[in-house]
Amino acid sequence: MTWKQATDWTGRNDGPGPEHARWHNTIQAWTAGAEPGAALLGFASDEGVRRNKGRVGARDGAQALRTALSSIALHEPVKLYDAGDIEVDGEDLESGQEAFADVLAQLLREGHFTVGLGGGHEITFASYAGLARALGEDSSWSLGILNIDAHFDLREAPLPSSGTGFAQIAKAQAAAGRPFRYAAVGISEAANTKVLFDRAAELGVEVLLDTECHLGNLQAVREFIANFADSVDHLYLTIDLDALPASVAPGVSAPAGFGVSLEMVREIVLAAARSGKLKHADIAELNPLFDIDQRTARTGARLLNDLILNRG
Numbered sequence: 001m002t003w004k005q006a007t008d009w010t011g012r013n014d015g016p017g018p019e020h021a022r023w024h025n026t027i028q029a030w031t032a033g034a035e036p037g038a039a040l041l042g043f044a045s046d047e048g049v050r051r052n053k054g055r056v057g058a059r060d061g062a063q064a065l066r067t068a069l070s071s072i073a074l075h076e077p078v079k080l081y082d083a084g085d086i087e088v089d090g091e092d093l094e095s096g097q098e099a100f101a102d103v104l105a106q107l108l109r110e111g112h113f114t115v116g117l118g119g120g121h122e123i124t125f126a127s128y129a130g131l132a133r134a135l136g137e138d139s140s141w142s143l144g145i146l147n148i149d150a151h152f153d154l155r156e157a158p159l160p161s162s163g164t165g166f167a168q169i170a171k172a173q174a175a176a177g178r179p180f181r182y183a184a185v186g187i188s189e190a191a192n193t194k195v196l197f198d199r200a201a202e203l204g205v206e207v208l209l210d211t212e213c214h215l216g217n218l219q220a221v222r223e224f225i226a227n228f229a230d231s232v233d234h235l236y237l238t239i240d241l242d243a244l245p246a247s248v249a250p251g252v253s254a255p256a257g258f259g260v261s262l263e264m265v266r267e268i269v270l271a272a273a274r275s276g277k278l279k280h281a282d283i284a285e286l287n288p289l290f291d292i293d294q295r296t297a298r299t300g301a302r303l304l305n306d307l308i309l310n311r312g
């Protein structure tokens with residue numbers, strides 16, 4: 001594991017001052033004790049997708065998201081920090097997740113809103129571990145996990161992977177005597193076997209299918225998110241870009257044949273951001289090797305920008 005703290009931010013520059021603000025001339029390298037703001041932490045990992053027999057390349061996802069964020073214009077003052085990347089060494093995913101959790105816990109304790117940049121969806125167990133560390137090891141808090149994803153990622157497998165994250169979290173929460181509160185939104189019946197649906201039911205997972213997530217159903221979807229957020233102390237939002245249609249997000253390991261529209265995913269992201277409960281978010285599965293003209297990276301970057309600017 002390596003913590004690469006310095007990352008480059010460059011982009012179109014139209015001049016000085018807040019009227020020309022973009023991400024690249026606003027974001028600063030994070031230093032300990034900085035005034036609270038939104039802090040990015042990358043997780044450069046291919047190992048979860050490799051173990052899950054997917055097409056690898058997500059390791060470079062965090063940097064591709066930064067490139068896509070760079071020239072996005074900022075219309076209001078915002079404190080943005082980049083805490084760099086935790087780089088997984090070879091097959092040692094577990095040390096990387098541990099290191100990510102450590103740095104994330106420090107950022108959370110310093111009062112930042114934190115944003116994890118994957119990497120495959122194995123980032124979710126690292127995010128959870130960091131949140132658990134920052135919230136404390138007792139059982140006095142409840143954490144709601146809102147996953148926008150075509151997949152449950154509730155696999156039982158000999159090794160942790162990008163497909164096992166929420167099963168790992170369920171076990172860790174049970175071991176700590178805390179409830180497992182998991183809402184999965186955008187789930188595809190075609191992309192999850194009956195075994196996975198049965199496991200989700202056993203674990204009390206709250207589910208919205210991809211076919212239910214459309215703008216005609218906006219009120220019900222908003223209520224689903226609001227009810228879920230109301231029922232927990234803290235919210236963690238995780239966005240797997242493969243929830244989006246393959247035309248919008250081709251640069252992922254497992255592109256969706258149907259998918260949830262970008263408008264709808266943005267509504268879900270905004271509902272989570274405005275809940276007043278959101279502590280941490282991450283975005284996963286961007287694989288630049290399969291992206292077309294930065295389509296997936298730009299979509300992910302826009303969602304992150306809107307999430308960060310709409311926190312309530």
Ligand SMILES: N=CN[C@@H](CCC(=O)O)C(=O)O
Pocket residue numbers: 052053054121151152153155162163191253254
């Ligand atoms: N991160 C999760 N990935 C999916 C991959 C499915 C596929 O390869 O089709 C899963 O394990 O279910």
Ligand SMILES: [Mn+2]
Pocket residue numbers: 121149151153162240
């Ligand atoms: Mn996933």
Ligand SMILES: [Mn+2]
Pocket residue numbers: 149150151240242243254
């Ligand atoms: Mn997925």
